[in-house]
Amino acid sequence: MNKAATDHLATAQAHANIALIKYWGKRRGNSDALNLPAVGSLSITLDALTTTTSVQFDDQLATDEACINNRRLQARELQRISNSLDLVRKRARQQGLTQIADRHARVVSDNNFPTAAGLASSASAFAALVTAAAAAAGLQLTDRALSVLARMGSGSAARSIYGGYVLMPRGQHDDGSDAVAQPLHDATHWPLRVLIAITDSGYKKVSSTLGMQQTMLTSPYFAAWVAAQEADLQQAAAAIAQRDFDRLAELAEHSCLKMHATALAAQPGVLYWNPASIACMQLIRDLRAQGHAVFFTNDAGPQIKAVCLPEAEATVSAALQTVTGVQSVLHSGLGGEARLLPA
Numbered sequence: 001m002n003k004a005a006t007d008h009l010a011t012a013q014a015h016a017n018i019a020l021i022k023y024w025g026k027r028r029g030n031s032d033a034l035n036l037p038a039v040g041s042l043s044i045t046l047d048a049l050t051t052t053t054s055v056q057f058d059d060q061l062a063t064d065e066a067c068i069n070n071r072r073l074q075a076r077e078l079q080r081i082s083n084s085l086d087l088v089r090k091r092a093r094q095q096g097l098t099q100i101a102d103r104h105a106r107v108v109s110d111n112n113f114p115t116a117a118g119l120a121s122s123a124s125a126f127a128a129l130v131t132a133a134a135a136a137a138g139l140q141l142t143d144r145a146l147s148v149l150a151r152m153g154s155g156s157a158a159r160s161i162y163g164g165y166v167l168m169p170r171g172q173h174d175d176g177s178d179a180v181a182q183p184l185h186d187a188t189h190w191p192l193r194v195l196i197a198i199t200d201s202g203y204k205k206v207s208s209t210l211g212m213q214q215t216m217l218t219s220p221y222f223a224a225w226v227a228a229q230e231a232d233l234q235q236a237a238a239a240i241a242q243r244d245f246d247r248l249a250e251l252a253e254h255s256c257l258k259m260h261a262t263a264l265a266a267q268p269g270v271l272y273w274n275p276a277s278i279a280c281m282q283l284i285r286d287l288r289a290q291g292h293a294v295f296f297t298n299d300a301g302p303q304i305k306a307v308c309l310p311e312a313e314a315t316v317s318a319a320l321q322t323v324t325g326v327q328s329v330l331h332s333g334l335g336g337e338a339r340l341l342p343a
């Protein structure tokens, strides 16, 4: 028996991802424990943004505990983590690993990027958490099973189980077994670069869960958003397969702006941008018009991601740093799948 199995301890690393075709909306609303998406999505995994998480099941603990970036979470902040641990404990019980089923866990998690900046930390966080927790419990789960568990923590986390270019289908089944991410190409297929312009490092996120709920309940555009998604996904997958940058640029900016337009039309409108976010988007469009291979995307926050070909990276980075309100620019390539670290 190896050390990890003896100590019921395991450590995993996962990368953040950004969607080029966005996930926005839940099939059965916010109270659905399966967390089924209303639409499929397509993302790239980012090598520079990493979460490293250790999980240890310990019979001495009276409750789950978690420390994130050296801060011990309060009981009320633990719920989502405990929910994911409960799913692993349930699987352990089903597989006769009864000593794990009744144990609480100690979770220690660190991001190598600014968490407060509202970057997609929940994707790498839940992918790393379920990968570490399953191994610590002694479960041997497929990537597919891990993607399902990650999805229940955060929809975008299902995609961070894989590296490179990742498709997350909406799925049809009521039990969510087909709402599971699948790798399309690894990072070497087309090594795009991603620059992240931080426009507000103290930003406190209006959670995607709340933003989606408001959009689903009140936006007159939500049905149209859902109806067009399959075509967007197919066209983006084809553009990626053909490495057609201009086509992918059009599709990704369209999906991003359409997601935000749908959210903006909610009542009250959900607005994630600040003036610097808009200035970055305009600048990126100007650069593309001048012949630089770059497009923007942006999630539920004010930071803007510029996706570019390697030859455009230096120009795009220098230009973003001149925008009033841009505090820093992070650089990333495309990264690999979630993985266990050696004990």
Ligand code: PMV
Pocket: 018, 019, 021, 022, 023, 024, 041, 120, 122, 123, 154, 155, 156, 157, 208, 209, 298, 299, 300
């Ligand atoms: O994974 P969640 O529930 O935080 O939702 C992510 C939503 C977006 O980041 C805005 C889009 C996406 O597909 O990642």
